[in-house]
Amino acid sequence: MDRPNYITPAGYAALKSEYDALFGTERPQLVETISWAAGNGDRSENGDYIYGRKRLRELDRRLGWLSKRMKAAKVIDPARQEDKGRVWFGATVTIADEDDNHRTLTLVGDDEADAGKGLVGWNAPLARALRGAAIGDLRRVALPAGEREYEVMAIAYP
Template structure:
């Protein structure tokens, strides 16, 4: 199975689960009922084959229903881990914000989050991403090698931080 399969735990932060729930609620209680109303209205207007509101509405309903199904599965499979409760803060574990430096001393800050919470632009990388797998369990000063599409890279762990309660 792939990265979104159920072959491994779906670790997620409390904030990440809240974001999934908020999206589910917005679709289920907000957009979907409004769209059903529009489709019903458009269906009553006669010829459906050339009715843009009807055709677009039905297509969007299918998209929403697929997304709701996916969100539901991800929330059911979620294992919430609160990074503020991490005991061993001297090593890189789920929820850690890690400063790493490459061979040229270029520093980068990444936070290890659930795969459903990733946002590369803000440095939030998924728990199962190659760099996150390489950093797991590392302490400050450790050197870790990562196989990336561009080739192998080595990173030194410069700092480790966890959110506080």
Template sequence: MSAHPNYISPEGFARLRAEYDHLLGIERPRIVEVVSWAAGNGDRSENGDYLYGRKRMREIDGQLRRLSKKMKDAKVIDPRAQPDKSRVYFGATVTIADEDDHRRTVTIVGNDEADAGTGRIGWGSPIARALRGAAVGDLRRVVLPAGEKDYEVMAILYPA
């Protein structure tokens, strides 16, 4: 197990599981069938279907190992079950404002679920680390690649 817990929401874990099941139950058997068919066609050294199939099978096997490790190391946390909803913890949707009153809303999710374009930031990101444990009205300094920036916590919401 890694030094830091791999927190993930139930929905995020379900997505990992669905991807694993799809690769193992659909993609891999289809590639095995292609490789078996191509191997029966004779010379394997110049057989594109065989060579591509073997390469694709190695990629799928690698992805299955990565997904398996992520699921094994995952600690599923349901944000709806957070005992203290007045502070920022895993699963919180937080509205923050910078010094110029530019507001931004982010949801703190597992690192495997992060998608900055939709406002879902990973638990281990600089902003999430700075916001952990904050309450409405708290001022937090975030160290970003462009420099330090102060944010005030304006609102905290958890899923119902």
């Protein structure tokens, strides 16, 4: 990884919770089902065995990915941000475009980004353009729909 995997404490807790649920609950149940299915004889036409092995590979792949992301994670608490007058990691920002459409978004780690909830990944084009901005600053962003200019209207931290 060439850049740090910044994440909020809540985002890290969500990754850890998913990992614990998969590793502590779902995987042991799946291994037990596969073991039971293997004991039933012919494995070539045993749906429980075939599906169970496939699901176990998917689950192990997800566990590996979660483990790697948690090891690379650098947990940053937005409430401890020193310069709260500028947009940094964890900031909740209200921006306005050229048509005076207001939008509120929060800059979070890439693993916890969800545009529908207003959570923008730290390395997204919009987040990169807003980094370091203060209230009243204009920032130009190249988006897939074309270039847009946004004005920072408000900045808040939890």
